[in-house]
Amino acid sequence: MLVDLSIPSTISIFALLLIPVGIFVYLGLGLVRETLLSAVRMAVQLMLVGLYLKYIFHLNNIWVNLLWVLVMMTAANSSILGKSGLKRRLFFWRSLAGVAISTLVVSGWFILVAIRPDPLYDARYVIPITGMILGNCQRSNVLSLERFFSGIRRNETEFMTYLMLGASLREAVRPYLRDSVKAAVNPSISTMATMGIVSLPGMMTGQILGGAMPVEAIKYQVGIMICIFTSMVIAAIVNILLSLPIAFDEYQRLKTDVFT
Amino acid sequence: MKIELSNVTLNIQQQCLINGATLRIGAGEKVVLRGPSGCGKSSLLKCIIGALPLDSGTIRVDDTELSAETTALIRKSIAFIGQEPVLGADRVRDALLLPFTYKAHRHLQPDEQTVTKYLKTLHLSSDILDKPCARISGGEKQRIAIARALLLDKTIFLTDEITSALDPESKAAVMQELFESDITLLSVSHDSDWIERCSRVITMKDAQLKEETDAG
Numbered sequence: 001m002l003v004d005l006s007i008p009s010t011i012s013i014f015a016l017l018l019i020p021v022g023i024f025v026y027l028g029l030g031l032v033r034e035t036l037l038s039a040v041r042m043a044v045q046l047m048l049v050g051l052y053l054k055y056i057f058h059l060n061n062i063w064v065n066l067l068w069v070l071v072m073m074t075a076a077n078s079s080i081l082g083k084s085g086l087k088r089r090l091f092f093w094r095s096l097a098g099v100a101i102s103t104l105v106v107s108g109w110f111i112l113v114a115i116r117p118d119p120l121y122d123a124r125y126v127i128p129i130t131g132m133i134l135g136n137c138q139r140s141n142v143l144s145l146e147r148f149f150s151g152i153r154r155n156e157t158e159f160m161t162y163l164m165l166g167a168s169l170r171e172a173v174r175p176y177l178r179d180s181v182k183a184a185v186n187p188s189i190s191t192m193a194t195m196g197i198v199s200l201p202g203m204m205t206g207q208i209l210g211g212a213m214p215v216e217a218i219k220y221q222v223g224i225m226i227c228i229f230t231s232m233v234i235a236a237i238v239n240i241l242l243s244l245p246i247a248f249d250e251y252q253r254l255k256t257d258v259f260t
Numbered sequence: 261m262k263i264e265l266s267n268v269t270l271n272i273q274q275q276c277l278i279n280g281a282t283l284r285i286g287a288g289e290k291v292v293l294r295g296p297s298g299c300g301k302s303s304l305l306k307c308i309i310g311a312l313p314l315d316s317g318t319i320r321v322d323d324t325e326l327s328a329e330t331t332a333l334i335r336k337s338i339a340f341i342g343q344e345p346v347l348g349a350d351r352v353r354d355a356l357l358l359p360f361t362y363k364a365h366r367h368l369q370p371d372e373q374t375v376t377k378y379l380k381t382l383h384l385s386s387d388i389l390d391k392p393c394a395r396i397s398g399g400e401k402q403r404i405a406i407a408r409a410l411l412l413d414k415t416i417f418l419t420d421e422i423t424s425a426l427d428p429e430s431k432a433a434v435m436q437e438l439f440e441s442d443i444t445l446l447s448v449s450h451d452s453d454w455i456e457r458c459s460r461v462i463t464m465k466d467a468q469l470k471e472e473t474d475a476g
Contacts, residue, residue, distance in 0.1 A: 157342060157344075158346040160306075160309070160311050161346040162348060163335060164335050164338065164340045165348075165358060165359035165362065165365075165408070165412070166335075166336060166359050166362045166364040166365045166412070167359075167362045167364075168332075168362070168363065171362050171363070175348070249313075249328075250328030250331075251310040251311075251313070251328060251331050252331070253310075253311065253313070
Protein backbone atom coordinates (compact mmCIF):
# COMPACT_ATOMS: atom_id res chain seq x y z
CA MET A 1 0.00 0.00 0.00
CA LEU A 2 1.01 3.56 -0.67
CA VAL A 3 2.50 5.40 2.34
CA ASP A 4 0.31 8.44 2.96
CA LEU A 5 2.08 11.79 2.93
CA SER A 6 1.15 13.77 6.03
CA ILE A 7 0.77 17.58 5.87
CA PRO A 8 4.19 18.17 7.56
CA SER A 9 5.77 15.76 5.06
CA THR A 10 4.17 17.61 2.13
CA ILE A 11 5.43 20.91 3.54
CA SER A 12 8.90 19.39 3.85
CA ILE A 13 8.80 18.64 0.11
CA PHE A 14 7.90 22.26 -0.60
CA ALA A 15 10.93 23.22 1.48
CA LEU A 16 13.07 21.77 -1.31
CA LEU A 17 12.03 24.75 -3.45
CA LEU A 18 14.26 26.91 -1.26
CA ILE A 19 17.24 25.52 -3.14
CA PRO A 20 16.22 26.66 -6.69
CA VAL A 21 14.79 29.90 -5.27
CA GLY A 22 18.08 30.57 -3.48
CA ILE A 23 19.98 29.91 -6.72
CA PHE A 24 17.66 32.24 -8.65
CA VAL A 25 18.22 34.99 -6.10
CA TYR A 26 21.99 34.47 -6.18
CA LEU A 27 22.09 34.57 -10.00
CA GLY A 28 19.64 37.47 -10.16
CA LEU A 29 17.42 35.50 -12.54
CA GLY A 30 14.22 37.21 -11.45
CA LEU A 31 12.27 33.95 -11.56
CA VAL A 32 11.44 33.74 -7.85
CA ARG A 33 7.94 35.19 -8.04
CA GLU A 34 7.06 33.11 -11.11
CA THR A 35 8.38 29.92 -9.51
CA LEU A 36 6.54 30.37 -6.24
CA LEU A 37 3.35 31.42 -7.99
CA SER A 38 3.51 28.41 -10.32
CA ALA A 39 4.15 26.01 -7.45
CA VAL A 40 1.23 27.39 -5.43
CA ARG A 41 -1.02 27.34 -8.52
CA MET A 42 -0.04 23.75 -9.21
CA ALA A 43 -0.82 22.69 -5.64
CA VAL A 44 -4.18 24.50 -5.57
CA GLN A 45 -5.21 23.29 -9.03
CA LEU A 46 -4.30 19.70 -8.24
CA MET A 47 -6.12 19.81 -4.92
CA LEU A 48 -9.23 21.11 -6.66
CA VAL A 49 -8.87 18.46 -9.37
CA GLY A 50 -8.49 15.85 -6.63
CA LEU A 51 -11.80 17.00 -5.16
CA TYR A 52 -13.55 17.04 -8.56
CA LEU A 53 -12.15 13.68 -9.50
CA LYS A 54 -13.34 12.16 -6.23
CA TYR A 55 -16.92 13.10 -7.16
CA ILE A 56 -16.52 12.28 -10.84
CA PHE A 57 -15.16 8.82 -10.01
CA HIS A 58 -18.00 8.36 -7.56
CA LEU A 59 -20.68 9.44 -10.07
CA ASN A 60 -19.05 7.55 -12.95
CA ASN A 61 -21.63 8.88 -15.40
CA ILE A 62 -20.89 8.78 -19.14
CA TRP A 63 -22.10 12.36 -19.77
CA VAL A 64 -20.23 13.81 -16.80
CA ASN A 65 -17.08 12.02 -17.95
CA LEU A 66 -17.45 13.32 -21.51
CA LEU A 67 -18.15 16.82 -20.23
CA TRP A 68 -14.98 16.68 -18.16
CA VAL A 69 -12.99 15.55 -21.21
CA LEU A 70 -14.48 18.47 -23.18
CA VAL A 71 -13.47 20.90 -20.42
CA MET A 72 -9.92 19.52 -20.50
CA MET A 73 -9.76 19.81 -24.31
CA THR A 74 -11.08 23.40 -24.26
CA ALA A 75 -8.54 24.43 -21.64
CA ALA A 76 -5.72 22.73 -23.56
CA ASN A 77 -6.82 24.37 -26.81
CA SER A 78 -6.90 27.80 -25.23
CA SER A 79 -3.42 27.31 -23.87
CA ILE A 80 -2.11 26.03 -27.25
CA LEU A 81 -3.33 29.12 -29.10
CA GLY A 82 -2.09 31.49 -26.41
CA LYS A 83 1.41 30.01 -26.35
CA SER A 84 1.78 29.63 -30.11
CA GLY A 85 1.04 33.35 -30.62
CA LEU A 86 -2.06 32.81 -32.76
CA LYS A 87 -5.34 34.69 -32.36
CA ARG A 88 -7.78 32.65 -30.29
CA ARG A 89 -10.77 34.34 -31.96
CA LEU A 90 -9.73 33.08 -35.42
CA PHE A 91 -8.42 29.61 -34.68
CA PHE A 92 -10.41 28.46 -31.65
CA TRP A 93 -12.91 26.07 -33.26
CA ARG A 94 -10.58 24.59 -35.84
CA SER A 95 -7.83 24.07 -33.30
CA LEU A 96 -10.33 22.52 -30.87
CA ALA A 97 -11.41 20.15 -33.64
CA GLY A 98 -7.75 19.19 -34.23
CA VAL A 99 -7.17 18.58 -30.52
CA ALA A 100 -10.41 16.59 -30.25
CA ILE A 101 -9.72 14.40 -33.28
CA SER A 102 -6.21 13.45 -32.18
CA THR A 103 -7.09 12.92 -28.52
CA LEU A 104 -10.38 11.10 -28.94
CA VAL A 105 -9.23 8.78 -31.71
CA VAL A 106 -6.15 7.63 -29.81
CA SER A 107 -7.54 7.54 -26.27
CA GLY A 108 -10.70 5.89 -27.65
CA TRP A 109 -8.54 3.18 -29.22
CA PHE A 110 -6.53 2.65 -26.05
CA ILE A 111 -9.54 2.52 -23.73
CA LEU A 112 -12.20 0.89 -25.90
CA VAL A 113 -10.04 -1.54 -27.87
CA ALA A 114 -7.00 -2.28 -25.70
CA ILE A 115 -8.08 -1.89 -22.04
CA ARG A 116 -11.87 -2.43 -22.34
CA PRO A 117 -12.78 -1.48 -18.74
CA ASP A 118 -16.18 -2.24 -17.33
CA PRO A 119 -18.05 0.02 -17.89
CA LEU A 120 -16.27 1.26 -21.03
CA TYR A 121 -16.64 4.90 -19.92
CA ASP A 122 -15.10 4.21 -16.48
CA ALA A 123 -13.87 7.57 -15.20
CA ARG A 124 -10.79 5.97 -13.59
CA TYR A 125 -9.54 5.11 -17.07
CA VAL A 126 -11.14 7.75 -19.32
CA ILE A 127 -10.04 10.84 -17.41
CA PRO A 128 -6.40 10.11 -16.50
CA ILE A 129 -5.60 8.52 -19.89
CA THR A 130 -7.25 11.29 -21.92
CA GLY A 131 -5.57 13.83 -19.65
CA MET A 132 -2.11 12.37 -20.18
CA ILE A 133 -2.55 12.25 -23.96
CA LEU A 134 -3.99 15.75 -24.01
CA GLY A 135 -1.21 17.20 -21.89
CA ASN A 136 1.45 15.88 -24.24
CA CYS A 137 -0.50 16.92 -27.35
CA GLN A 138 -0.70 20.40 -25.92
CA ARG A 139 3.08 20.71 -25.78
CA SER A 140 3.61 19.31 -29.26
CA ASN A 141 0.85 21.46 -30.74
CA VAL A 142 2.37 24.65 -29.36
CA LEU A 143 5.71 23.67 -30.88
CA SER A 144 4.32 22.64 -34.25
CA LEU A 145 1.98 25.59 -34.76
CA GLU A 146 4.59 28.10 -33.65
CA ARG A 147 7.30 26.53 -35.82
CA PHE A 148 4.99 26.27 -38.85
CA PHE A 149 3.70 29.84 -38.93
CA SER A 150 6.93 31.51 -37.87
CA GLY A 151 8.75 29.42 -40.52
CA ILE A 152 6.55 30.79 -43.28
CA ARG A 153 6.61 34.32 -41.91
CA ARG A 154 10.43 34.31 -41.69
CA ASN A 155 10.86 32.78 -45.15
CA GLU A 156 8.26 34.70 -47.11
CA THR A 157 10.39 34.84 -50.27
CA GLU A 158 11.11 31.13 -50.12
CA PHE A 159 7.41 30.37 -49.67
CA MET A 160 6.49 32.61 -52.60
CA THR A 161 9.15 30.88 -54.71
CA TYR A 162 7.41 27.54 -54.19
CA LEU A 163 4.11 29.06 -55.31
CA MET A 164 5.80 30.62 -58.34
CA LEU A 165 7.24 27.23 -59.25
CA GLY A 166 3.72 25.84 -59.52
CA ALA A 167 3.13 24.51 -56.02
CA SER A 168 -0.41 24.48 -54.67
CA LEU A 169 -0.86 25.91 -51.18
CA ARG A 170 -0.61 22.43 -49.67
CA GLU A 171 2.53 21.68 -51.68
CA ALA A 172 4.09 25.04 -50.79
CA VAL A 173 3.55 24.58 -47.04
CA ARG A 174 4.92 21.01 -47.04
CA PRO A 175 8.55 21.94 -46.11
CA TYR A 176 7.29 23.98 -43.14
CA LEU A 177 4.87 21.23 -42.14
CA ARG A 178 7.73 18.73 -42.20
CA ASP A 179 9.91 20.99 -40.03
CA SER A 180 7.17 21.64 -37.53
CA VAL A 181 6.15 17.99 -37.14
CA LYS A 182 9.81 17.08 -36.68
CA ALA A 183 10.21 19.76 -34.00
CA ALA A 184 7.07 18.54 -32.24
CA VAL A 185 7.91 14.84 -32.12
CA ASN A 186 11.71 14.80 -31.85
CA PRO A 187 11.73 15.23 -28.05
CA SER A 188 9.29 12.31 -27.71
CA ILE A 189 11.40 10.05 -29.91
CA SER A 190 14.43 10.68 -27.69
CA THR A 191 12.33 10.23 -24.55
CA MET A 192 11.01 6.87 -25.81
CA ALA A 193 14.50 5.74 -26.74
CA THR A 194 15.91 6.41 -23.27
CA MET A 195 12.87 5.48 -21.20
CA GLY A 196 13.67 3.04 -18.44
CA ILE A 197 17.40 3.85 -18.65
CA VAL A 198 17.52 7.61 -18.21
CA SER A 199 14.04 8.08 -16.77
CA LEU A 200 11.36 6.08 -15.03
CA PRO A 201 8.11 7.36 -16.46
CA GLY A 202 5.50 9.01 -14.25
CA MET A 203 2.56 6.75 -14.99
CA MET A 204 4.54 3.58 -14.28
CA THR A 205 6.09 5.02 -11.12
CA GLY A 206 2.65 6.09 -9.92
CA GLN A 207 1.17 2.67 -10.52
CA ILE A 208 4.04 0.91 -8.77
CA LEU A 209 3.75 3.27 -5.78
CA GLY A 210 0.01 2.58 -5.79
CA GLY A 211 0.69 -1.13 -5.38
CA ALA A 212 0.52 -2.42 -8.96
CA MET A 213 2.84 -5.17 -10.18
CA PRO A 214 5.78 -3.70 -12.16
CA VAL A 215 4.95 -5.83 -15.24
CA GLU A 216 1.36 -4.53 -15.28
CA ALA A 217 2.61 -0.96 -14.84
CA ILE A 218 5.09 -1.40 -17.69
CA LYS A 219 2.40 -2.63 -20.09
CA TYR A 220 0.31 0.46 -19.37
CA GLN A 221 3.35 2.71 -19.70
CA VAL A 222 4.32 1.30 -23.09
CA GLY A 223 0.70 1.63 -24.24
CA ILE A 224 0.37 5.22 -23.10
CA MET A 225 3.71 6.23 -24.68
CA ILE A 226 2.65 4.86 -28.05
CA CYS A 227 -0.73 6.56 -27.73
CA ILE A 228 0.89 9.87 -26.77
CA PHE A 229 3.29 9.69 -29.70
CA THR A 230 0.56 8.81 -32.21
CA SER A 231 -1.76 11.54 -31.02
CA MET A 232 1.07 14.10 -31.09
CA VAL A 233 1.73 13.37 -34.76
CA ILE A 234 -1.98 13.41 -35.65
CA ALA A 235 -2.56 16.61 -33.68
CA ALA A 236 0.40 18.43 -35.24
CA ILE A 237 -0.68 17.62 -38.79
CA VAL A 238 -4.45 17.94 -38.38
CA ASN A 239 -4.17 21.25 -36.54
CA ILE A 240 -1.97 22.76 -39.24
CA LEU A 241 -4.11 21.47 -42.10
CA LEU A 242 -7.30 22.76 -40.46
CA SER A 243 -5.71 26.18 -39.95
CA LEU A 244 -4.70 26.66 -43.60
CA PRO A 245 -8.03 28.03 -44.92
CA ILE A 246 -8.12 30.80 -42.33
CA ALA A 247 -4.41 31.60 -42.15
CA PHE A 248 -3.94 32.28 -45.87
CA ASP A 249 -5.85 34.67 -48.11
CA GLU A 250 -7.18 33.88 -51.57
CA TYR A 251 -3.79 34.81 -53.08
CA GLN A 252 -2.13 32.18 -50.83
CA ARG A 253 -0.46 34.92 -48.80
CA LEU A 254 -0.07 34.35 -45.06
CA LYS A 255 -2.45 36.82 -43.39
CA THR A 256 -0.69 39.18 -41.03
CA ASP A 257 -3.65 39.48 -38.67
CA VAL A 258 -3.50 35.83 -37.57
CA PHE A 259 -0.79 36.59 -35.02
CA THR A 260 -1.41 38.19 -31.62
CA MET B 261 3.04 37.91 -73.10
CA LYS B 262 2.32 41.47 -72.07
CA ILE B 263 1.97 43.14 -68.69
CA GLU B 264 -0.28 46.09 -67.97
CA LEU B 265 -0.47 48.09 -64.76
CA SER B 266 -3.29 50.65 -64.44
CA ASN B 267 -3.33 53.22 -61.64
CA VAL B 268 -1.60 50.83 -59.24
CA THR B 269 -1.24 52.13 -55.70
CA LEU B 270 0.59 50.27 -52.95
CA ASN B 271 0.99 51.34 -49.34
CA ILE B 272 3.09 49.36 -46.90
CA GLN B 273 3.01 50.26 -43.21
CA GLN B 274 1.45 53.64 -43.96
CA GLN B 275 4.15 54.44 -46.51
CA CYS B 276 3.07 55.00 -50.10
CA LEU B 277 5.50 52.99 -52.26
CA ILE B 278 3.60 53.15 -55.54
CA ASN B 279 1.15 55.93 -56.28
CA GLY B 280 -1.17 55.48 -59.25
CA ALA B 281 1.44 53.82 -61.48
CA THR B 282 0.48 52.98 -65.05
CA LEU B 283 2.76 50.92 -67.25
CA ARG B 284 2.33 48.82 -70.37
CA ILE B 285 4.97 46.29 -71.38
CA GLY B 286 4.51 44.59 -74.72
CA ALA B 287 5.20 40.92 -75.39
CA GLY B 288 8.93 40.28 -75.76
CA GLU B 289 9.97 43.71 -74.49
CA LYS B 290 12.98 44.04 -72.22
CA VAL B 291 12.40 46.67 -69.55
CA VAL B 292 14.55 47.80 -66.65
CA LEU B 293 13.38 49.62 -63.54
CA ARG B 294 15.78 52.00 -61.85
CA GLY B 295 15.60 54.09 -58.75
CA PRO B 296 17.02 54.62 -55.28
CA SER B 297 17.05 51.58 -53.00
CA GLY B 298 13.91 51.11 -50.96
CA CYS B 299 11.82 53.13 -53.41
CA GLY B 300 9.50 50.22 -54.20
CA LYS B 301 10.97 48.58 -57.32
CA SER B 302 11.01 45.08 -55.84
CA SER B 303 7.56 45.67 -54.35
CA LEU B 304 6.25 46.49 -57.81
CA LEU B 305 7.52 43.15 -59.09
CA LYS B 306 5.92 41.41 -56.11
CA CYS B 307 2.59 43.09 -56.90
CA ILE B 308 2.60 41.51 -60.36
CA ILE B 309 2.83 38.02 -58.90
CA GLY B 310 0.17 38.75 -56.29
CA ALA B 311 2.58 38.61 -53.38
CA LEU B 312 1.56 42.06 -52.12
CA PRO B 313 -2.02 43.32 -51.89
CA LEU B 314 -2.79 46.41 -54.02
CA ASP B 315 -4.55 49.36 -52.44
CA SER B 316 -6.05 50.26 -55.79
CA GLY B 317 -5.60 49.74 -59.52
CA THR B 318 -5.42 46.66 -61.70
CA ILE B 319 -2.73 44.42 -63.11
CA ARG B 320 -3.26 42.44 -66.30
CA VAL B 321 -1.02 39.77 -67.71
CA ASP B 322 -1.86 38.96 -71.30
CA ASP B 323 -5.35 40.43 -70.85
CA THR B 324 -6.04 38.37 -67.72
CA GLU B 325 -6.69 40.56 -64.73
CA LEU B 326 -4.85 39.51 -61.57
CA SER B 327 -7.42 38.30 -59.05
CA ALA B 328 -7.85 35.52 -56.51
CA GLU B 329 -9.17 33.25 -59.26
CA THR B 330 -6.44 34.02 -61.81
CA THR B 331 -3.36 34.20 -59.54
CA ALA B 332 -2.32 30.59 -60.06
CA LEU B 333 -2.71 30.91 -63.85
CA ILE B 334 -0.69 34.14 -63.96
CA ARG B 335 2.03 32.76 -61.69
CA LYS B 336 2.33 29.80 -64.02
CA SER B 337 3.71 32.01 -66.80
CA ILE B 338 5.98 34.18 -64.64
CA ALA B 339 9.46 33.51 -63.29
CA PHE B 340 10.44 35.63 -60.32
CA ILE B 341 14.15 35.60 -59.58
CA GLY B 342 15.52 37.67 -56.75
CA GLN B 343 18.99 38.76 -55.71
CA GLU B 344 19.35 35.69 -53.49
CA PRO B 345 17.38 32.99 -55.26
CA VAL B 346 15.74 30.26 -53.25
CA LEU B 347 16.63 26.81 -54.54
CA GLY B 348 14.47 24.90 -52.04
CA ALA B 349 16.38 21.60 -51.97
CA ASP B 350 19.61 20.15 -50.58
CA ARG B 351 21.09 19.08 -53.94
CA VAL B 352 21.23 21.05 -57.17
CA ARG B 353 19.52 18.29 -59.17
CA ASP B 354 16.61 18.23 -56.71
CA ALA B 355 16.40 22.02 -56.81
CA LEU B 356 16.24 22.04 -60.62
CA LEU B 357 13.58 19.36 -60.66
CA LEU B 358 11.62 20.68 -57.66
CA PRO B 359 8.78 22.20 -59.75
CA PHE B 360 8.32 18.87 -61.49
CA THR B 361 7.49 17.23 -58.17
CA TYR B 362 4.39 19.44 -58.00
CA LYS B 363 1.12 18.16 -59.43
CA ALA B 364 0.92 21.05 -61.91
CA HIS B 365 4.20 20.10 -63.66
CA ARG B 366 4.59 16.40 -62.91
CA HIS B 367 3.85 15.45 -66.50
CA LEU B 368 6.51 17.84 -67.84
CA GLN B 369 9.54 16.21 -66.14
CA PRO B 370 12.53 17.04 -68.38
CA ASP B 371 15.08 14.42 -69.41
CA GLU B 372 18.76 14.61 -68.45
CA GLN B 373 19.69 15.86 -71.93
CA THR B 374 17.37 18.89 -71.72
CA VAL B 375 18.63 19.73 -68.24
CA THR B 376 22.25 19.56 -69.39
CA LYS B 377 21.47 21.70 -72.45
CA TYR B 378 20.09 24.55 -70.33
CA LEU B 379 22.97 24.29 -67.87
CA LYS B 380 25.41 24.55 -70.76
CA THR B 381 23.77 27.68 -72.20
CA LEU B 382 24.27 29.30 -68.80
CA HIS B 383 27.93 28.22 -68.58
CA LEU B 384 27.31 25.55 -65.97
CA SER B 385 28.82 22.10 -66.07
CA SER B 386 26.55 19.09 -65.51
CA ASP B 387 28.84 18.11 -62.58
CA ILE B 388 27.01 20.75 -60.56
CA LEU B 389 23.90 18.56 -60.50
CA ASP B 390 25.28 16.36 -57.74
CA LYS B 391 26.61 19.19 -55.60
CA PRO B 392 24.89 20.33 -52.39
CA CYS B 393 23.20 23.72 -52.90
CA ALA B 394 24.97 25.02 -49.80
CA ARG B 395 28.35 24.51 -51.53
CA ILE B 396 27.70 26.46 -54.75
CA SER B 397 28.41 30.16 -55.25
CA GLY B 398 25.80 32.94 -55.38
CA GLY B 399 26.35 33.29 -59.13
CA GLU B 400 25.79 29.58 -59.67
CA LYS B 401 22.59 29.75 -57.62
CA GLN B 402 21.36 32.58 -59.84
CA ARG B 403 22.01 30.54 -62.96
CA ILE B 404 20.35 27.44 -61.50
CA ALA B 405 17.27 29.53 -60.75
CA ILE B 406 17.28 30.84 -64.32
CA ALA B 407 17.79 27.35 -65.77
CA ARG B 408 14.83 26.14 -63.69
CA ALA B 409 12.63 28.92 -65.06
CA LEU B 410 13.73 28.08 -68.61
CA LEU B 411 12.92 24.39 -68.02
CA LEU B 412 9.44 25.49 -66.94
CA ASP B 413 9.07 27.40 -70.22
CA LYS B 414 8.20 30.63 -68.40
CA THR B 415 7.36 33.47 -70.76
CA ILE B 416 7.70 36.42 -68.40
CA PHE B 417 10.79 37.00 -66.29
CA LEU B 418 10.69 39.38 -63.33
CA THR B 419 14.25 39.71 -62.11
CA ASP B 420 15.73 41.65 -59.22
CA GLU B 421 19.46 42.46 -59.47
CA ILE B 422 20.28 39.01 -60.79
CA THR B 423 23.69 39.92 -62.18
CA SER B 424 25.08 41.22 -58.89
CA ALA B 425 26.83 37.93 -57.99
CA LEU B 426 27.90 36.94 -61.52
CA ASP B 427 31.39 37.03 -63.02
CA PRO B 428 31.63 38.78 -66.43
CA GLU B 429 31.53 35.52 -68.39
CA SER B 430 28.48 34.16 -66.58
CA LYS B 431 26.79 37.54 -66.82
CA ALA B 432 27.26 37.51 -70.58
CA ALA B 433 25.79 34.02 -70.81
CA VAL B 434 22.75 34.98 -68.70
CA MET B 435 22.20 38.18 -70.68
CA GLN B 436 22.47 36.35 -73.98
CA GLU B 437 19.91 33.78 -72.86
CA LEU B 438 17.42 36.35 -71.60
CA PHE B 439 17.87 39.17 -74.11
CA GLU B 440 18.03 37.04 -77.24
CA SER B 441 14.86 35.12 -76.52
CA ASP B 442 11.17 35.96 -76.91
CA ILE B 443 10.50 36.27 -73.19
CA THR B 444 9.07 39.45 -71.71
CA LEU B 445 11.52 40.86 -69.20
CA LEU B 446 10.83 43.33 -66.42
CA SER B 447 13.97 43.74 -64.36
CA VAL B 448 15.39 45.75 -61.51
CA SER B 449 19.05 46.50 -62.09
CA HIS B 450 21.78 49.02 -61.50
CA ASP B 451 24.18 47.22 -63.85
CA SER B 452 25.11 49.51 -66.74
CA ASP B 453 25.63 46.64 -69.24
CA TRP B 454 22.21 45.28 -68.36
CA ILE B 455 20.52 48.69 -68.62
CA GLU B 456 22.16 49.23 -72.01
CA ARG B 457 20.66 46.00 -73.36
CA CYS B 458 17.12 46.92 -72.26
CA SER B 459 14.79 48.47 -74.81
CA ARG B 460 13.10 50.63 -72.19
CA VAL B 461 14.29 52.23 -68.97
CA ILE B 462 11.72 53.22 -66.34
CA THR B 463 12.76 55.31 -63.38
CA MET B 464 10.93 55.01 -60.10
CA LYS B 465 11.02 58.01 -57.83
CA ASP B 466 8.68 59.42 -55.22
CA ALA B 467 6.29 56.49 -55.80
CA GLN B 468 5.92 57.41 -59.49
CA LEU B 469 7.11 55.71 -62.68
CA LYS B 470 8.78 57.77 -65.39
CA GLU B 471 9.96 56.52 -68.76
CA GLU B 472 13.45 57.52 -69.89
CA THR B 473 13.25 58.24 -73.57
CA ASP B 474 16.96 58.14 -74.44
CA ALA B 475 17.55 54.47 -73.59
CA GLY B 476 19.66 52.47 -75.97
